[in-house]
Amino acid sequence: MQINSIQSRLTHKVFEAQAAAGPSHIAIKLNEQDVTYRQLNASANYLARHLLTKGVEQGDIVAISMSRSIEMIAAMLAIHKCGAAFLPLDSQSPAKRNIGFLNEAQVKVVISDLNCEGMLNHERICVNIVDFPIFPVADEHNLDLCVNDEGKAYVMYTSGSTGGPKGVVVPHRAIHRLVINTNYIEFMPTDKVLHVSSPGFDASTFEIWGALLNGATLVLYPEKTLDPNLFAAVIKQHKVTILFLTPALFHLIAAKYSAAFNAVDTVVIGGDIISPRIINNLIDDHNDITLINGYGPTENTTFTTAHRMSVANRPGTNVPIGKAITGTTVHILDDEFKPVTPGKVGELFASGSGVALGYVDAAKNKNAFIINKAIADGLIYRTGDLVCENSEGDLEFVGRKDNQVKVRGFRMSLEEVQASLLDLDDVVEAAVIVNKCESGDQQLVAYLNLRDGKNLKISDIKQELALSMPAYMIPDRIHFDVEMHVNENGKINKKSLLNN
Amino acid sequence: MSEQELRTYIAEVFRAKPIMESINEDDDFFDFGASSLTVVDLQLDIEDKLGVTVSTSELMKQPSINGWVAAYAEKISQQASAA
Numbered sequence: 001m002q003i004n005s006i007q008s009r010l011t012h013k014v015f016e017a018q019a020a021a022g023p024s025h026i027a028i029k030l031n032e033q034d035v036t037y038r039q040l041n042a043s044a045n046y047l048a049r050h051l052l053t054k055g056v057e058q059g060d061i062v063a064i065s066m067s068r069s070i071e072m073i074a075a076m077l078a079i080h081k082c083g084a085a086f087l088p089l090d091s092q093s094p095a096k097r098n099i100g101f102l103n104e105a106q107v108k109v110v111i112s113d114l115n116c117e118g119m120l121n122h123e124r125i126c127v128n129i130v131d132f133p134i135f136p137v138a139d140e141h142n143l144d145l146c147v148n149d150e151g152k153a154y155v156m157y158t159s160g161s162t163g164g165p166k167g168v169v170v171p172h173r174a175i176h177r178l179v180i181n182t183n184y185i186e187f188m189p190t191d192k193v194l195h196v197s198s199p200g201f202d203a204s205t206f207e208i209w210g211a212l213l214n215g216a217t218l219v220l221y222p223e224k225t226l227d228p229n230l231f232a233a234v235i236k237q238h239k240v241t242i243l244f245l246t247p248a249l250f251h252l253i254a255a256k257y258s259a260a261f262n263a264v265d266t267v268v269i270g271g272d273i274i275s276p277r278i279i280n281n282l283i284d285d286h287n288d289i290t291l292i293n294g295y296g297p298t299e300n301t302t303f304t305t306a307h308r309m310s311v312a313n314r315p316g317t318n319v320p321i322g323k324a325i326t327g328t329t330v331h332i333l334d335d336e337f338k339p340v341t342p343g344k345v346g347e348l349f350a351s352g353s354g355v356a357l358g359y360v361d362a363a364k365n366k367n368a369f370i371i372n373k374a375i376a377d378g379l380i381y382r383t384g385d386l387v388c389e390n391s392e393g394d395l396e397f398v399g400r401k402d403n404q405v406k407v408r409g410f411r412m413s414l415e416e417v418q419a420s421l422l423d424l425d426d427v428v429e430a431a432v433i434v435n436k437c438e439s440g441d442q443q444l445v446a447y448l449n450l451r452d453g454k455n456l457k458i459s460d461i462k463q464e465l466a467l468s469m470p471a472y473m474i475p476d477r478i479h480f481d482v483e484m485h486v487n488e489n490g491k492i493n494k495k496s497l498l499n500n
Numbered sequence: 501m502s503e504q505e506l507r508t509y510i511a512e513v514f515r516a517k518p519i520m521e522s523i524n525e526d527d528d529f530f531d532f533g534a535s536s537l538t539v540v541d542l543q544l545d546i547e548d549k550l551g552v553t554v555s556t557s558e559l560m561k562q563p564s565i566n567g568w569v570a571a572y573a574e575k576i577s578q579q580a581s582a583a
Binding site: 223224225226227228229230248249252256257407443458459475476477 | 519523531533534535536537540541543544545547548553555556557560
C-alpha cells in the first residue's frame with residue numbers, strides 16, 4: 001500500500017500498512033483470545049464509520065472511558081481513522097475530575113463500555129460499545145480522510161506545577177517518532193509487547209503503538225489491579241518480550257519476584273529514580289536482559305532520553321537518564337537560556353518531533369512551550385527538570401526546578417494537594433511533604449492545623465479529597481496539630497516537619 | 501500451619517512495615533496509608549513463606565489482618581482437600 005508523505009507518520013495509516021502486509025498476524029492477545037491485524041483493522045473501520053454517523057468530525061477530541069480491552073484499542077484506531085484525537089479517561093478517577101476534562105476538551109462523544117450517563121449533557125452523547133458490538137465484522141475498506149500528521153492524535157492529562165491538571169495535545173508524528181526507527185529500542189514483528197499501563201498514562205503510548213505500528217503483537221494485561229502472580233502468568237503464557245513498568249513496581253517485582261522476568265528480553269522503566277543496586281541484581285540473575293531507563297515528560301511524548309543497560313553496560317552509583325532519543329534534541333540551559341558548560345547543572349529543554357502541540361487550554365502554554373530560534377527551530381518544551389551531563393556523555397537527573405514532585409511515578413504538585421487540604425472546612429494550616437521510607441517507598445504526608453476545638457476524622461478527610469483528586473494525590477498519612485516553622489520567605493519549613 | 505500461626509505470621513509481616521506498626525487485627529490498612537504497592541509488597545512476603553497464592557484484587561477487598569487470615573486460610577484448606 002502506498003502512503004503519501006503527508007500521511008506517512010499517521011498512526012492509523014502505518015497500522016493499515018501493517019495490516020495489509022501481514023493480515024493474519026496476531027495484533028492483540030487477551031487471555032485465550034487472538035485478534036489478527038485484519039480483524040482489528042476491519043473492526044476499527046466499522047466503528048469509525050459509526051462514529052462519523054454520530055457526528056464525530058476531523059479535529060474533534062473523543063473520550064474513551066473503557067477498561068483495557070480489544071475494543072478499547074479498536075476505538076483508538078477508529079478515532080484516528082475519523083481524523084479525531086482520543087482522550088483516555090480513568091474510570092476510577094472522580095467523576096468531577098473527568099467531567100472537567102470533558103468540558104475543557106469540548107468532547108461531544110464518549111465511547112464507553114459501561115454506563116456513562118453521568119458524563120453526558122445535551123451536547124455530549126455516548127457510544128456504548130456493549131450495544132454496538134464490533135467483533136467480528138468485515139469492513140476491509142479503509143476510510144480515506146485527508147488527515148495531516150501534524151494533527152492531534154491524543155490528549156492526556158498531567159498534573160501541573162501551578163493550577164490544575166493540564167491536557168497535553170500530542171500529534172501523530174510524535175507517536176511515530178517514539179516507536180519507529182529509533183535508537184533506544186527495536187520492535188520486531190516477532191515481539192510480544194505487554195500493555196499493562198493505565199491508558200491515561202503516557203507509557204501506554206509506548207506499549208500500544210510500539211506493538212501495532214511495527215507489526216508486533218500487543219498482549220493485554222486482563223485486570224485493573226496489578227497482581228504479581230497474574231503478571232508473571234501473563235508474561236509466561238504469551239511469551240512477552242518487551243514491557244514497561246514504573247520504578248516503584250519494577251523495584252518491588254525485581255526485588256521479590258524476579259522470576260517474573262524470566263523470558264523477557266527488554267524491560268523499560270520510567271517515571272522516577274531507579275535503584276542501580278536492583279538493576280545490577282536483576283542483571284546478575286538474568287544475563288540476557290536489557291533494561292532501559294526511559295525519561296521524559298508527557299509534553300515531549302513519553303520519552304525524551306533513554307539509557308540502555310545490560311550485562312555489558314551496568315550502572316554505577318546511579319542510573320543515568322541517558323541520551324536523547326531519535327527525533328529529539330536536548331538543550332541544557334541556564335536561566336538566560338544559554339547552554340551551560342558541559343558537566344554543569346542546567347534545566348533541560350527539548351526540541352524536535354516529539355514536542356506536543358501544547359495544552360488544551362492554550363493559556364497554560366506560556367513558559368512551558370516556547371519559541372526561541374537561538375535554541376532550536378520549532379516549538380521547544382521546557383521540562384523544569386535539572387540535569388547534568390556525565391563524563392560518558394549521558395545525562396543524569398538532578399531534580400525538579402520547582403516544587404513539583406513524583407510520588408510512586410505520578411507527577412504532582414505539592415501545592416495543588418496543599419490547596420485542596422486548605423479548601424476543607426476547619427483546616428487553617430496545611431503542609432504536604434514527600435517522605436522517603438527506608439524501603440525506597442515514598443509517601444505523601446500531610447500536616448494539618450484545625451480551627452480550635454474542631455476535630456476531623458482522617459477517613460472523612462480522605463473521602464472529601466477523593467471527590468476532587470485522583471487517589472495518588474491523596475496523602476497517605478495525615479498528622480494534626482503540629483507546630484509549623486516558617487522560614488524567611490514565609491514558607492513552611494518542611495524539614496522541621498520531618499522531625500515530628 | 502495452624503490458623504493461630506497463620507494469624508501471628510501475617511500480623512508480624514504487616515507490623516514490620518513502619519506505617520503499620522500499631523495496626524490492630526480489624527483495622528483497615530488503607531487508613532494507615534497503605535497503597536496498592538504496599539499490598540503487593542505484603543502479598544509477596546506472605547506468599548513466599550506460605551507457598552499459596554491469593555489474587556491481589558481479593559486481598560484488596562479484605563483490607564485487614566483478619567481479612568487476609570481468612571483469605572489465606574481458605575486457600576490453604578482448599579489445597580489440602582484437593583491434595
